[in-house]
Amino acid sequence: xxxxxxxxxxxxxxxxxxxxxxxxxxxxxxxxxxxxxxxxxxxxxxxxxxxxxxxxxxxxxxxxxxxxxxxxxxxxxxxxxxxxxxxxxxxxxxxxxxxxxxxxxxxxxxxxxxxxxxxxxxxxxxxxxxxxxxxxxxxxxxxxxxxxxxxxxxxxxxxxxxxxxxxxxxxxxxxxxxxxxxxxxxxxxxxxxxxxxxxxxxxxxxxxxxxxxxxx
Numbered sequence: 391x392x393x394x395x396x397x398x399x400x401x402x403x404x405x406x407x408x409x410x411x412x413x414x415x416x417x418x419x420x421x422x423x424x425x426x427x428x429x430x431x432x433x434x435x436x437x438x439x440x441x442x443x444x445x446x447x448x449x450x451x452x453x454x455x456x457x458x459x460x461x462x463x464x465x466x467x468x469x470x471x472x473x474x475x476x477x478x479x480x481x482x483x484x485x486x487x488x489x490x491x492x493x494x495x496x497x498x499x500x501x502x503x504x505x506x507x508x509x510x511x512x513x514x515x516x517x518x519x520x521x522x523x524x525x526x527x528x529x530x531x532x533x534x535x536x537x538x539x540x541x542x543x544x545x546x547x548x549x550x551x552x553x554x555x556x557x558x559x560x561x562x563x564x565x566x567x568x569x570x571x572x573x574x575x576x577x578x579x580x581x582x583x584x585x586x587x588x589x590x591x592x593x594x595x596x597x598x599x600x601x602x603x604x605x606x
Contacts, residue, residue, distance in 0.1 A: 391496045393567050394530040395419050396592070397537035398492045402485040404540050407605040409473075409482035411541075412597025417469055417489030419593075421497075424456040424465070426586030429579075436582060440575050443502055445520035447575035448582075450504050459494055460508035466490035500526065523571070530567075545603040552602030559595055 399415030439449035474483035
C-alpha cells in the first residue's frame with residue numbers, strides 16, 4: 391500500500407490528538423522508511439518484475455529486517471517506548487505502536503505471499519489485493535477519504551499554512567498515486583532507494599501543517 395499507510399497516520403490523530411501528525415505518519419510508514427536504508431546497505435533485495443502482481447512491478451525478494459512480523463513488533467515496541475520516554479503521553483505511544491504494526495497488516499492484505507514472519511523463516515504470507523488494480527484503488531481510496539475526513543473534522547487551521555499546506559499534501563499524495571498507475575516500471579533497482587528516501591519529505595511536511603492546526 392501507499393496512501394493506505396498515510397491514511398492510518400491521519401486517522402491516528404483522532405486517537406492521539408497531542409501527538410504530531412508527522413510522528414504518526416512516520417510510525418505508519420516506518421517499515422518503508424527502513425526499507426530503502428536496508429536496500430542501500432545490501433541487507434534486503436528487490437527486483438523489477440513486471441507482471442509480478444497487477445498493481446506493482448516489484449518483486450520483494452528478501453526484506454525480513456524491515457517487513458517481517460517479528461521485526462515489525464520489535465520496531466513498534468522500540469518506536470512507541472522511545473516516544474513514551476520522551477513525552478510520557480500514553481495515548482500517543484499506543485497510536486504509534488498501532489501505526490507501525492498496521493503497516494505489516496496492510497501489506498499482508500496487499501502483497502502476494504511474500505511477507506515474511508521472521509528473519510530466517512521460510513513462511514511467507516499475503517492475501518494478494520495487488521492482483522486487482524480496481525480493488526486496490528477502491529480499498530486504499532476509501533481509507534484515504536475517511537482518514538482525510540477524520541483529520542479535517544478533528545482539527546482546524548490556525549493560519550493559511552494549516553489550510554493550504556494540508557490540502558496540497560493531500561493533492562500531491564493523490565497525484566503521485568494516480569501517476570504511478572500510468573508510469574513505466576523503474577529502469578533500475580538502484581533508483582528505488584532514492585525514491586523511498588525522497589518520500590520522507592512527507593513527514594516534515596505533515597508536521598509543518600499540523601503545527602498550524604488545532605484540535606477541536
